[in-house]
Amino acid sequence: MLAAMAHYRITRTIIAATLFLPSVILAQLEPDTAQVNLYFPQLADGGDQAQTWQTSFVFTNSNPAMPVACMLSTLNDSGGPLALDLGTGLQSRQSFTIPPLGRKTLRSLMASRSVVTGWAYAACSLPVQGTVLFRQIVNGVPQVEISAPASLPSPIYRSAANRSLGVALVNVYNRPVTITLQAFDSAGNQVGSRDFALCALCHASFNLSSFSGNFPRDFEGMAVLSGSEPSTVFSAWTLNAERGLLSSLPSGGVSWPGGHEDKIWRAYFKVLAAAAQIMPEVDLSSTRLDIQYSSEINAFATKNDGTIHVTLALAELIADSPSELASVIAHELGHIVQFKTGKLTYNTSNAELDADAAGMIFSLAAGYDPYASAGAMGKLMMITNRTDLFSQAFDNLRDPHTSFSNRMGVLFATLQLACSLPAGQSACAQYRNAIHPSFPPTIPLALPRPNK
Ligand SMILES: [Zn+2]
Known part of the structure; x- marks a missing residue:
């Protein structure tokens, strides 16, 4: 033949x-997590004296020979531009170059009097590693800093979960999508489900406990997020919370397909x-x-x-x-x-x-x-x-x-x-x-x- x-x-x-x-x-060769398209599914910035959030973006270029050009866009919960002052005035887009083996940090000046949330996207000319950090400051004293690594959109996302789990979701399409969250108990039995309709480029963040009607009070198990179509991808991030303590969880997205x-x-x-x-x-x-x-x-x-x-x-x-x-x-x-x-x-x-x-x-x-x-x-x-x-x-x-x-x-x-x-x-x-x-x-x- x-x-x-x-x-x-x-x-x-x-x-x-x-x-x-x-x-x-x-x-x-660069780290596995280095990408040219970097999606940051959650950020929080600003607030009053009693509680302020400060956002920082950290990028590193692992290429020893070539500089990398990047454009960082910040978006609000409705998918529109979110202006942050990252040191150069209020802007929703920042362009910068990272030298070979260099690092770029963009730290917000916490310009907003009320807490703003949203997400961010960076487009770079070569793979870079990126992280967003949000620091909680109470009466001028830093209390905690949470980091969310850049991740690729995925058609499914799995995470260990309890009722306090923090979840962030981003619709990366220019059209509405529906994302379903299913909760499974420790024995693998489904105990709750909820759909999230997200408008184009929109962002949502919540704790599972805000849907008490959908999930048992003592829920502890796994959360599974999936798109309405098998090929629908979305950007997601989860944060473990227990008795007021926050801790990171591994990325639950799939790299293939x-x-x-x-x-x-x-x-x-x-x-x-x-x-x-x-x-x-x-x-x-x-x-x-x-x-x-x-x-x-x-x-x-x-x-x-x-x-x-x-x-x-x-x-x-x-x-x-x-x-x-x-x-x-x-x-x-x-x-x-x-x-x-x-x-x-x-x-x-x-x-x-x-x-x-x-x-x-x-x-x-x-x-x-x-x-x-x-x-x-x-x-x-x-x-x-x-x-x-x-x-x-x-x-x-x-x-x-x-x-x-x-x-x-x-x-x-x-x-x-x-x-x-x-x-x-x-x-x-x-x-x-x-x-x-x-x-x-x-x-x-x-x-x-x-x-x-
Ligand atoms: Zn050819």
Whole structure:
């Protein structure tokens, strides 16, 4: 069945001189919790002398080479802008840059005479870690400080719970959604349920005890939040409270399959930054990402507006592996580079193989596993026998159904060549030592260790 795919004629013309990699690849690995889209499901600020809340945002950039640009938006409970004075006057949007390995703290001046609540969202150009802190101050004396880490929207959220549990919910859509909270006792029996209708971008925060009719007085068990549709995601946060004492709880969101859009953005910015580092002579600053709510499995790049288009259906096929997702986006970025330069860089006779090679180099430099390009192509091959599932125009390829196995072979050859060149050797060896230490020594990214 797959043998029929062998007729596609592959070309191995690779221009060695342009194959170079940054010398520090692992430097671009960042903490799991670092994201380019950061959702803070709760904040509290202001108040009178008897009780004041102070909000602080803390961001850290774990990238040792590149600065990160961020835009922080604060929103009120109704989804509108929430102006906070974080040191530069009352504003609902703050722009800032964090230097490599740097930190940015934005601390409120507690300008409001009454307590305001809401949520916040930060959009950054590379993954950063972010936390919001809210400090309770009574008659000028700090009493307690609560932290809520940035989290990705999730289709389900589970938390240990009692009647005093604090819950914050955010609707991340521009349309109303309903979120259901179910309570289960210690034996796993459902003991209560309540729906929350949230308007567009709206925020709600409450204690379970405020719904005494829905939940038993001595309730102790688990709270499960879920969207009205299985694919509805929302941002949530819970806080344990008992006899006036507050303590943090682990994040109860699921990382899979939720948050595809955020995963696409994360991979996009990482490969874009890597490409800009590898090819500083190519201006990629006007490159755009377009995520399409489409059931068509497709990704493509458009020349006129320099935009990479990715459908959610494609992301759902490959988003369980960040490296597979990055390989497809990086391939499309390879086409953007072709548009910008008006030529092919890595393979002078075939635009697809050139984009494959460029994408693999960008993925590797961004800290992703370059072997994942084969994983993504394998999944695409798997569905090509159902042409009704697969876009005939996938990536603008005339005959995508026959090309994937050959493209994998060329990718392997490109990797082999990149790692054999002096410029690529230290990067490949560094990557291999950390990522693939058990690989046999004769394949790409498995060069002999120096001094051994
Ligand atoms: Zn292509």
